[in-house]
Amino acid sequence: MSSRPLENKLKSIIDEIYNSQNFKQFQTFFENNYNQLLDLLCNITEIPSPTFFEDKKAEFVQKQMINYGLNNVSVDEQKNVIGRYLGSKSDKFIPIFAHIDTVFPIETELKVKKNNEIYSCPGIGDNSSSVAVMLMIIQAWKSNNYLPLFDVIFVANACEEGLGDLKGIKVFLEEYAVKFYPDIPPSAVLALDGTLGDIAHIGVGSKRIKLTIFSEGGHSWGNFGNENSIHILSKCISDISSINVPSDPKTTFNVGLITGGTSINTIASISSCFIDMRSIDQKELDNLENTILNIIKLNVNKTKSKFEIEYVGSRPSAFLPINHPLINLAILTGNKFDIKSFLRASSTDANIPLSKGIPALTIGAYDGSRAHTKDEYMVPSSLRKGILYVSLLLMSIIMWIEKN
Template sequence: MSVPQLPAVDSIITEAVAAVAASEKGRRALQIALDEVDRAMLEQIELCEIEAPTFAEEKRAARLAELLRAYGLKDVVIDPIGNVVGRRPGRGNGPVLALGAHMDSVFPAGTNVKVRREGNRYIAPGIGDNCTGLRTLLQILRMFEIAGIETEGDILFVGTVGEEGNGDIRGSKDLCNGKRHLDGFIAIDSTDVGRILRGATGSHRWRISVDGRGGHSYAKFGACPSAVHAICRAGAKIADFEVPKDPKTTFTIGTMKGGTSVNTIAAHAEVDVDMRSVDNDELLKLEARVLKAFEEAVAEENARWGIDGGEYELKLTTTQIGNRPAGMRPDSCPVLQTARAAQSQLGIELTSYVCSSTDANAPMSLGIPSTCLSTGGIGVNAHSLTEYFDMVDTHLGPQLIFLTAAALVGACGVKPVLPVREG
């Protein structure tokens, strides 16, 4: 994958990362990640085998909280929304950085999540997405604790709820809602350590329903508008929409259902619509056009049959079912720059500098310095029952995020490179 030509990383940041890596405690921490790959993998397996469907992450959350406490955090809470939040305090004169890995999986309760091993391959739904993130979160904590590294700023170790699907990154949104001060955020997700997210792809999702009385396809023809026809009218309009290629903006009617039988004028029809962009303004403009198209389509279907009020009139209902805000970070963002410097320090090539939809959407949309970094290993077939994880270079993710976090909050004699935000 091609990477855009980027400005050089600020020399102060490059030197800070190098100094952490060269320090006695920094070297020890990096070695711990290498020494503990088998231990960390066992934790990844253990957590995978605890069911955690979106909206039902409680059991996995309880175990994660237990492990965070066991590895040295005294201030660990499960907050009202269900996030596990553990604070590792610094000396009190630095920034606050959150490291967040989502706990939920896309698989419903009752799914067989028992992990099967074939050599260095581990096979189970959710083994990669995102139990590898939780494995990395715990490993980073042990690196700081075992190496005895003090930091200037605080680090929050967070397991978030509701990152997947209709969970709508609710855990990350709540973490960033202003109740806690945050100066930076790193989401831990996916496995490709060559990837850095520079932006958040926002998505707005709506369920659109059209309802009327309906009737017999022959007897009520001409007197009864069709909910299905109204949806089709809207679809025809939306299919011809032109949207920007830059910033990339997309739309799709993802699902459609309704009607009763082949010989019934439909009394109900509904669709789910997905709209995405890396630019919030473009996303909002597209959303307004889509919703207007459905309003017009219902009015046109009623007018086609001369319906203006009364029992046969079609009614429109719109329900938002997803709202992931968009956001872009400049190349000068200290979190992006520090992550690039950490990659270089570890000999990792930057192969992907892109936008995606992760827990980092919430902080990015608020202008908080943030990104999403990966865990090492190779994850394949995410969100499927055939998902598997290859245990290859799994130490690189913890090393990458450790170096990034340590330089951002200040450690091993290095001053923080992450500024403290106002407010």
């Protein structure tokens, strides 16, 4: 936590917002429209939205933003849905993100199953709950004619998951933010993703490569002795598996996919694998990358075969110091609703602004579990607390920025 004087200052900001007429109006609005929030959640969840194929969900979210009275709504080439909520002035701004893509293939059955206090469906928590909360906040603000101290940009962003490689937030910061706010970086960034109490302030960096081996190949009998790309790839993977990596700072690697060969009696001429490297420390991540590349070169260069490396993902490692006011605001705001906070490292949209020196956090807005599985579920009543938590935190961040 922060020093006592700073903590008292942050508590004062939170209390001022919490006791304000605006926040009381929002509380009433959320309570009166709780069933609408749940309907919205189900509608969002049941729209297929795998990474790179977010079109239908983007269209739905765009319509909702417009219906709620947000006038400055656009969809960029990355399929980010961007709603600009003008404040009393535009000398600074803060974007809030909730990604709309999921890890599930387009053909996945998406039908929300309701069982008392449990809603289950792929993607219902990660990240449909966050998108629903963000949209409902927009509606509450517009319905009560709320005027923030400065501009707030609501972004339902694409390409957060997997090989999407955080392209949605990357494009927003590189294009939209620069276009509308030249020479003014975001004062802070808030991303909605995860469960209640989660505060991701450390961005887990990652590098992902596709390694392909090209060999002579041939018939398993007639051309026995010719180089086999699978054998060479296997040797590379075996040596990679023996790499020692530090546990602190946590650093990991994984070979997640392997393809190659044409038949059991064919010497494979082409084979490939995908390698995932992660660390909370950029230096260790770079060291791991160099070690893996050297292993590949050493093994392949002993043969007549060739190799090709394609980078399919790169997420920078960065962090927000534990004593930063933004973290303390999130913890103290959670205390208002008896939410126990957990500081953690994760790979989220916050990675990108953090790597640019912009204060950023990723927080959760619901209770649930089994994300990234077909058994994913969430507790709908948790959104009563979650939406108030996100609202109070966002408004408190705005006031903190204005006062500093």
